[in-house]
Amino acid sequence: MEQFIYYLKVSFVSIKRAPLPYALTIFILSVGLGIFFANATFYYQLNSDPLPHKSSKLFFPMMLLAPYECTDCKPPAVLSYSNIEKLSQSDIPSAKTAMYSADGYLRKNAEQTPMPVNIRITQRDFFSMFDVPLLHGSVWPDNSARLEIILSKATAEKLFGRTDAVGEKLLLDDRHLTVTAVLDDWQMLPRLYDANNRNHLSPADDIYLPLETGYDMNYLSNTQSQTFDDTDYRKLSTQGRTGALNQLQYWVQLDTPTAQQAYKQFMANLAQDEKVAGRHPSEPNNQLVAMRNIVNYFGGESSDIKAFALVTLLFLLVCLFNASHLSLNRYLGNQYEFSLRRALGASRGQLQLQMLADVLLMAVFTIAGALLTGYAGIKLMNHLLPRNSLFSSWDLPLLLSLLAVAFICSYLVTLYPSLRASFGTLNQQLKE
Amino acid sequence: MSLYLLCKVLFSRKVVTALLLLQLAMTLALLLNSLLLAQQTQQQLNQPTGLDLDNTLLVQLKPTTAALRVYPALEELLNRQLDAVQAVPGVIAAAYSNQSVLLHGGNNGNIYVLEQQERTNVSTVPMYFVSKGFFNVLDSKVIQGELPQHSVSLDAPGSPDVVLTSSLADKLFAGTPAVGQQINRGRVAAVINDFYGQRSGDHIMYNSVQVAPPYGVDWGYSILLRTDPAQTESVRRQLASVLRNVESNIEIYHIRSLAEQHQHLYRNEYGLAMLLGVLSALMLLVTMVSSYSSTHFHALKRQQEIGIKRALGASKSLILLELLSENWLCTALGSMLGVALALWLNQALAQVISIPALNWYLPVITIAVLLLCVTVATWYPAATATRVSPATATKAL
Incomplete structure (x- = not known):
């Protein structure tokens, strides 16, 4: 320990002797790493798997079940109510849920100012499939229409000032509903269950309403609805259930490869039956898209973050080269001191230990600078690319990886210069 | 050296x-x-937008009660709001529309000449359902035909006449006169100069406009105003309170100039x-x-x-x-x-x-x-x- 403190003291003395080159090296490394940290944060969060233990079992079945003829067409990104009815006939999935989102206004009574809310209109399996935690109450017992809603914790607190709001009555767009459950804090990031139109970047919804009730109340999707026939979208509760008005997303849980294969076969049979019945003239085009690939399937990857990732990586390389260059100059400037120590009997190993103390000191300064620069970089990116702002938090694994990268960079920057200073002809070095 | x-x-x-x-x-x-x-x-x-970006204001809003979102209450609300904003000093023209101009995507669909769908089909053409002052707000130049003078309900027998932007008319009719021709959205009444509609559409200048109250306002609606350049800021400051005085049960998403909307788009x-x-x-x-x-x-x-x-x-x-x-x-x-x-x-x-x-x-x-x-x-x-x-x-x- 004593020896280590001595090495640190020597490092400090060396810094004091030429503080400007050292400060410039730290500055350049901090800037490079900070910018890299900022972008790496978004990249890591956007590409993280929110349900690592079951994402490989969750699938979005896409089928070209539409009343028009089309060659080489992709299936529509959203399905109709009747499509869902047909897809739900199979018992192969261990869980299945249809859903969409809509806008509404919620209040406790007619005297209160309505509060705008985002509604997830879905079925009961949604909560078990996506591991949604309940704080109070219970989920609907089945998928039938019922005037019952589930609130997010934040919505319950906003409306009632407390979380236990089960049994309370609310007005949703002038219709009376009862609260049956309140969720615990929950935010799936990225929100892969709704990846169409880059909605995986959005925050979790405020309230949850049964699908059948949503249709009865004529809620239209606030993200994408398409009609492929003369269905009047104002008559969602009647025509919307039978016509080609597509606005639903559908997820199934298929626990084993056998179940996945069986469900693919079920989709193929369904497409064939529909074609034979003359309801869907196009050639079948079925896709069973895994949850992990859904953003890519919908083309919703954040190209700006990807492009910036490439650029920040290059910037980090430039900063590393630059810092190595500065560091090399600094070590060559201290060559005489190194040579003198070697002449007095210090081994190359001992010089390398001294170098490690230098690295440690440099890593500490660099990490502090990089975290500051990274924080400022994240703020700037949130300001300039606000859609990604939910993905700007640091968690422990990310932070530890970033610290490791900073240490490795500090080591790399110091490695070559210190080796160069420790080797070479002692005689000549002492003469210079 | x-x-x-x-x-x-x-x-x-x-x-x-x-x-x-x-x-x-x-x-x-x-x-x-x-x-x-x-x-x-x-x-x-x-790039040219065909719009007066600095002196056109856009209000995006939605009634917060279900009763105000259905006809006839909705039409009555739209007209009251238009009357009120038109009375603001500095407003040259005002109109409502089911959606704004300069959007990424929105209400759109296929458009084609009747009986020639295979040859003329153009996808994702924005559909504007507007009040008749819309063309005045955009300061549109009529290239062919006459602008519709009356609002016709979309539920009435026969569709309301359609106004096309010139690049869409050229695409559909390849240089032949468009006025009087039948397309899947109705009879073409006029062709006006181009304006920027939706970025994700087939072409940013392809637009079709019908003078009709919107089908519904589940996604909100827009009020567009052309203002006197000297009074744009003063009009802007008054808009929220004027609209709330007309009807308090509304949510105003934003009030922007079209220049801000354009920047927002990119x-x-x-x-x-x-x-x-x-x-x-x-x-x-x-x-x-x-x-x-x-x-x-x-x-x-x-x-x-x-x-x-x-x-x-x-x-x-x-x-x-x-x-x-x-x-x-x-x-x-x-x-x-x-x-x-x-x-x-x-x-x-x-x-x-x-x-x-x-x-x-x-x-x-x-x-x-x-x-x-x-x-x-x-x-x-x-x-x-x-x-x-x-x-x-x-x-x-």
């Missing part, structure tokens, strides 16, 4: 020179691509261009630090050499020129490498974002900027090195 000797000096410190060259090359590559992206964003923001591109701009500035700073430090260190190491040269008659300016030339040569070599790297980076970026290909003049400008930065950074240490006295420098000989 010989080029050979300059090269010899540079390559006598191989590692340092290699690091410097790589760094200069990467800086140039990043600078070039950042400039390309910034240039592209600027072009997108400057904010991702703008954001990325700004980020790359900041990064480019940092890279230039890093390069300047590197050039400064390199010149400073090597000038110190070469004090004796400089002193001898001075003793043998070399002037201060010659020494300065020599030191600067070393950096210029290094920058030139790094730039050559940088152009190749920029081409590679341009292709790599084109895989993930839309970016134009590299042109010939941008590298020239960028190299000039890089040379200027390097010269500024190396001037001070080079000038200091020339002050070495021949006597001091040769004392140890």
Whole structure:
């Protein structure tokens, strides 16, 4: 320990002797790493798997079940109510849920100012499939229409000032509903269950309403609805259930490869039956898209973050080269001191230990600078690319990886210069 | 001063020179691509929209009670709101519309000439359902036909007449008169000049407009106003309270000028261009630090050499020129490498974002900027090195 403190003291003395080159090296490394940290944060969060233990079992079945003829067409990104009815006939999935989102206004009574809310209109399996935690109450017992809603914790607190709001009555767009459950804090990031139109970047919804009730109340999707026939979208509760008005997303849980294969076969049979019945003239085009690939399937990857990732990586390389260059100059400037120590009997190993103390000191300064620069970089990116702002938090694994990268960079920057200073002809070095 | 000797000096410190060259090359590559992206964003923001961006205001809103979102209450609300905003001093024209102009996507669908769907089908054409003042707000020029003068319900037998923008009319009818022709949305009544509709559409200038109350307002609706240029700000300040006085049960999402709406539409591109701009500035700073430090260190190491040269008659300016030339040569070599790297980076970026290909003049400008930065950074240490006295420098000989 004593020896280590001595090495640190020597490092400090060396810094004091030429503080400007050292400060410039730290500055350049901090800037490079900070910018890299900022972008790496978004990249890591956007590409993280929110349900690592079951994402490989969750699938979005896409089928070209539409009343028009089309060659080489992709299936529509959203399905109709009747499509869902047909897809739900199979018992192969261990869980299945249809859903969409809509806008509404919620209040406790007619005297209160309505509060705008985002509604997830879905079925009961949604909560078990996506591991949604309940704080109070219970989920609907089945998928039938019922005037019952589930609130997010934040919505319950906003409306009632407390979380236990089960049994309370609310007005949703002038219709009376009862609260049956309140969720615990929950935010799936990225929100892969709704990846169409880059909605995986959005925050979790405020309230949850049964699908059948949503249709009865004529809620239209606030993200994408398409009609492929003369269905009047104002008559969602009647025509919307039978016509080609597509606005639903559908997820199934298929626990084993056998179940996945069986469900693919079920989709193929369904497409064939529909074609034979003359309801869907196009050639079948079925896709069973895994949850992990859904953003890519919908083309919703954040190209700006990807492009910036490439650029920040290059910037980090430039900063590393630059810092190595500065560091090399600094070590060559201290060559005489190194040579003198070697002449007095210090081994190359001992010089390398001294170098490690230098690295440690440099890593500490660099990490502090990089975290500051990274924080400022994240703020700037949130300001300039606000859609990604939910993905700007640091968690422990990310932070530890970033610290490791900073240490490795500090080591790399110091490695070559210190080796160069420790080797070479002692005689000549002492003469210079 | 010989080029050979300059090269010899540079390559006598191989590692340092290699690091410097790589760094200069990467800086140039990043600078070039950042400039390309910034240039592209600027072009997108400057492209013609056919709209008076500064003097047209947009209010996006929605009734908060279900009763106000159905007819006839909705139509009555729309008319009351229009009357109220039209009475605001400075408002030249006002209209409601199911959606705004200058959007990414929205209410749109296929459009085709009846009986010729195969040949004429155009997908994702925005559908505007508006009050008759809409054309006045946009200051539209009628190219063919006459604008509809009355609002017709979309539920009435027969569809309301359709007004097309000129590029859509050209696409559908290929130069033949469009007025009176039947398309799947109704009879064409008029053709007006182009305006920017939806970015994700088949073409940003393809639009169809019908004078009719919207089907519904589940996604909200827009009120558009053309204002007297001198009173735009004053109108803007009053709008929220005027609309809330008419009906308090509304949510106003935003009040923007069309210029702000246009910027909002391209904010991702703008954001990325700004980020790359900041990064480019940092890279230039890093390069300047590197050039400064390199010149400073090597000038110190070469004090004796400089002193001898001075003793043998070399002037201060010659020494300065020599030191600067070393950096210029290094920058030139790094730039050559940088152009190749920029081409590679341009292709790599084109895989993930839309970016134009590299042109010939941008590298020239960028190299000039890089040379200027390097010269500024190396001037001070080079000038200091020339002050070495021949006597001091040769004392140890």
